Amino acid sequence: MEQSYSYLRELNDIQRSAVENIDGASMVIAGAGSGKTRVLTFKIAHMLNLGIQPHSIIALTFTNKAAREMKLRISKIIGENTAKYLWMGTFHSIFAKILRFEAETINYPSSFSIYDTLDSKNLIKTIVKELKLDSKVYKEAGILSRISFAKNNLISAQAYASNSRIRQIDSYGSRPEIYRIYKIYETRCQAAGAMDFDDILMKTNQLFNSSEKILEKYQDKFQYILVDEYQDTNYSQYMIIHKLAMKHNNICVVGDDAQSIYAFRGARIENMLNFKNDYPNTRIFKLEQNYRSTQNIVNAANNLIKKNKNQIPKNIFSVKSLGSKINISQAFTDTEEAYIIANSISDLHFREHVNLSDFAILYRTNSQSRTLEDALRKKNIAYKIFGGISFYQRKEIKDLVAYFRLIINHHDDEAFKRIINYPKRGIGATTITRLSNFATYSGISIWRAAEKIADLDIKISKTSKNKILEFLQMIENFKLDVINEDAYETAKEIASKSGILKDLHVDKSPEGISRYENIQELLNGIKDYTTRQQSGETPLSLVDFVENVSLLTNEDNSSDEHQETVSLMTVHSAKGLEFKHVFIAGMEEDLFPSAYSKDSIQDLEEERRLFYVAITRAEEHLTISYAKKRYKWGKLANCVQSRFIKELNPKFIEYGDKYNYGLRSKNTFFENKKSKPKLTIIDNSNSSKLSDNKKTTIAGNNFRPVRKASARSTYVGNRNPDTQIKVGSFVRHEMFGKGKVIDIDGVEPNTKVRIKFDRSGTKTLLLRFAKLKVI
DNA sequence: TGCGTGCTTCTTTTT
DNA sequence: GAAGCACGCA
Numbered sequence: 068m069e070q071s072y073s074y075l076r077e078l079n080d081i082q083r084s085a086v087e088n089i090d091g092a093s094m095v096i097a098g099a100g101s102g103k104t105r106v107l108t109f110k111i112a113h114m115l116n117l118g119i120q121p122h123s124i125i126a127l128t129f130t131n132k133a134a135r136e137m138k139l140r141i142s143k144i145i146g147e148n149t150a151k152y153l154w155m156g157t158f159h160s161i162f163a164k165i166l167r168f169e170a171e172t173i174n175y176p177s178s179f180s181i182y183d184t185l186d187s188k189n190l191i192k193t194i195v196k197e198l199k200l201d202s203k204v205y206k207e208a209g210i211l212s213r214i215s216f217a218k219n220n221l222i223s224a225q226a227y228a229s230n231s232r233i234r235q236i237d238s239y240g241s242r243p244e245i246y247r248i249y250k251i252y253e254t255r256c257q258a259a260g261a262m263d264f265d266d267i268l269m270k271t272n273q274l275f276n277s278s279e280k281i282l283e284k285y286q287d288k289f290q291y292i293l294v295d296e297y298q299d300t301n302y303s304q305y306m307i308i309h310k311l312a313m314k315h316n317n318i319c320v321v322g323d324d325a326q327s328i329y330a331f332r333g334a335r336i337e338n339m340l341n342f343k344n345d346y347p348n349t350r351i352f353k354l355e356q357n358y359r360s361t362q363n364i365v366n367a368a369n370n371l372i373k374k375n376k377n378q379i380p381k382n383i384f385s386v387k388s389l390g391s392k393i394n395i396s397q398a399f400t401d402t403e404e405a406y407i408i409a410n411s412i413s414d415l416h417f418r419e420h421v422n423l424s425d426f427a428i429l430y431r432t433n434s435q436s437r438t439l440e441d442a443l444r445k446k447n448i449a450y451k452i453f454g455g456i457s458f459y460q461r462k463e464i465k466d467l468v469a470y471f472r473l474i475i476n477h478h479d480d481e482a483f484k485r486i487i488n489y490p491k492r493g494i495g496a497t498t499i500t501r502l503s504n505f506a507t508y509s510g511i512s513i514w515r516a517a518e519k520i521a522d523l524d525i526k527i528s529k530t531s532k533n534k535i536l537e538f539l540q541m542i543e544n545f546k547l548d549v550i551n552e553d554a555y556e557t558a559k560e561i562a563s564k565s566g567i568l569k570d571l572h573v574d575k576s577p578e579g580i581s582r583y584e585n586i587q588e589l590l591n592g593i594k595d596y597t598t599r600q601q602s603g604e605t606p607l608s609l610v611d612f613v614e615n616v617s618l619l620t621n622e623d624n625s626s627d628e629h630q631e632t633v634s635l636m637t638v639h640s641a642k643g644l645e646f647k648h649v650f651i652a653g654m655e656e657d658l659f660p661s662a663y664s665k666d667s668i669q670d671l672e673e674e675r676r677l678f679y680v681a682i683t684r685a686e687e688h689l690t691i692s693y694a695k696k697r698y699k700w701g702k703l704a705n706c707v708q709s710r711f712i713k714e715l716n717p718k719f720i721e722y723g724d725k726y727n728y729g730l731r732s733k734n735t736f737f738e739n740k741k742s743k744p745k746l747t748i749i750d751n752s753n754s755s756k757l758s759d760n761k762k763t764t765i766a767g768n769n770f771r772p773v774r775k776a777s778a779r780s781t782y783v784g785n786r787n788p789d790t791q792i793k794v795g796s797f798v799r800h801e802m803f804g805k806g807k808v809i810d811i812d813g814v815e816p817n818t819k820v821r822i823k824f825d826r827s828g829t830k831t832l833l834l835r836f837a838k839l840k841v842i
Numbered sequence: 843t844g845c846g847t848g849c850t851t852c853t854t855t856t857t
Numbered sequence: 858g859a860a861g862c863a864c865g866c867a
Contacts, residue, residue, distance in 0.1 A: 331855065434854095498843095637854085
């Protein structure tokens with residue numbers, strides 16, 4: 068008996084009592100690094116050990132990563148065969164699954180599409196256009212965030228329209244028509260058989276409200292409810308949990324109010340603060356012992372977070388040694404900052420043999436990754452970016468997925484519009500607009516309108532009509548394959564028969580090649596997904612993949628999880644992780660805290676919590692840096708040290724950077740010079756395709772850098788790749804004056820061309836393509 | 843209708 | 858730094 072519960076011995080007293088407290092309501096307040104995940108996983112394992120059925124446990128997380136990690140850990144204790152029956156996943160994935168099952172009740176097809184943010188924005192854009200509203204005032208992002216706010220608070224379009232307070236806020240923002248957009252948006256989603264992210268939660272609420280019987284079914288199904296990161300739940304999620312827990316009252320939530328960083332998308336810390344009122348007889352467990360970081364780091368973080376008014380009092384203490392002080396370093400520019408960081412890592416790695424996976428560089432915004440990447444690449448340090456533009460957000464991936472989506476749900480208008488003329492089949496914008504206007508006017512999906520097109524009296528030429536019908540036929544044909552064949556084979560067939568593969572194959576530019584490879588990667592991903600997930604039962608089909616693809620993120624695609632690389636990510640995506648060495652870059656006012664988050668005290672406190680999260684990721688060494696100048700919108704802007712640095716108690720920090728090898732004194736950085744350099748193009752050894760006797764003209768400042776198709780190659784819209792110039796691994800140039808034409812064909816080597824750089828590099832700057840001549 | 847080009851605009855964080 | 862849009866040419 069004792070033997071099988073041996074894992075309990077790995078816990079401290081409080082952790083252990085939290086784990087052993089199975090029935091009733093409980094809240095675990097888990098400070099940073101206090102073993103929160105451990106408690107959660109051990110608790111679930113313990114429940115299973117006590118004989119509770121895995122399928123009666125629902126465990127909700129916020130990220131797929133967290134869910135997967137937890138499942139893995141539980142499998143290790145209890146065995147995969149039991150663990151796989153747990154209902155464990157993100158709110159969105161679990162409830163999307165349930166919604167598909169219960170689709171009828173809420174009047175949706177079970178094959179409903181999930182609109183991602185881009186789809187939603189596109190739809191809003193069309194609606195704004197239809198309503199003839201000023202698109203400068205009614206910007207998609209703003210509208211979407213209003214709609215999202217409403218949905219997260221379970222305010223329907225109707226309720227929104229009749230809520231005078233909300234309408235007033237919109238009026239103050241000079242956007243009084245938002246309620247109309249919301250209404251139409253809803254209707255249009257319904258007609259398309261589509262839900263957006265917030266709908267998944269909102270419709271779940273509706274489902275549970277629809278009848279006692281259904282709610283009770285799920286209350287009885289999920290006898291035990293566990294929620295991770297409870298401080299990040301919004302009202303909609305809160306209500307789902309509340310309804311489910313009402314009957315059996317077996318609910319355990321885990322969270323840390325000090326790490327609440329998602330208020331911007333509706334999270335309410337109050338859910339945590341009010342928990343004991345919601346569930347009488349709540350037992351509260353406070354985990355205050357930090358196992359992760361040194362005393363110095365923990366103390367500095369505690370000291371900082373005390374400045375927030377809103378919080379549950381806690382006393383986090385470290386059991387580790389005192390440790391070294393937090394290093395604060397200043398750089399002249401963001402480029403230099405990146406170099407200093409890369410140098411430090413290089414030094415520690417090569418001289419002191421610290422593993423690359425022990426390093427993390429954290430930043431506030433995704434765009435900061437670029438400079439850091441450049442520096443790391445120059446130093447030959449392997450790195451991996453988490454988050455950022457998701458693999459699934461790439462154009463080519465979205466294109467192919469749109470085919471899948473349309474095949475499965477013909478009424479998915481956003482998918483339809485995306486691919487009706489991709490690859491080009493001579494169906495122009497005018498035709499599409501006319502067709503979709505007709506659909507809107509008749510209140511049907513575009514597909515349905517297209518079906519009837521032959522008989523329709525709209526101004527579309529006979530040839531265009533035929534082309535549209537051909538397209539429909541193609542999609543219909545694919546549909547048969549989807550049902551009958553193996554997911555991978557089907558996907559491959561669709562990719563090739565749709566013409567996507569061919570379209571990408573002819574494009575030999577670095578991006579073209581990388582796009583082609585991405586498609587291959589997606590196909591492999593599908594193969595992987597459908598085989599990996601089946602675990603003995605019926606193989607998963609393409610349908611299963613597509614149903615989930617909108618909810619997948621970057622990390623879900625990476626097969627090589629534990630390689631030796633430095634991790635780069637935003638502070639948000641670093642939550643829950645830990646590293647021996649942490650660098651926090653760009654600690655500047657208006658960047659961290661963000662310029663957008665300074666208006667209210669709440670926002671500023673959230674930024675402070677974010678900084679707290681960043682600091683507490685570090686186990687042993689923490690370096691915080693900032694630059695005095697940084698590129699913003701392509702222009703060099705002055706920066707000031709973040710107020711948060713000043714808030715750190717001086718006794719925990721030290722200034723200066725050990726690893727800055729005199730970069731400043733060497734004056735390598737052009738920003739330090741008075742005049743910008745004029746560069747001469749001299750190198751033509753490393754010629755690229757541009758030299759292949761190809762006549763290409765390049766005009767004005769339309770030069771585009773082409774980064775090697777490595778970790779994240781830049782994709783540059785629909786610009787002609789032939790006009791792109793490869794400039795070493797550096798980026799951004801304005802050149803040749805406006806409108807001046809350059810001929811790349813058959814030019815003398817060493818031709819001098821004046822280039823105006825407003826972005827710097829090092830002295831190794833060379834243009835590596837072949838020949839250039841100014842005409 | 844397709845395509846290249848020049849201009850304008852906008853950036854927080856994410857399921 | 859990148860994407861969308863409008864314009865103008867083929």
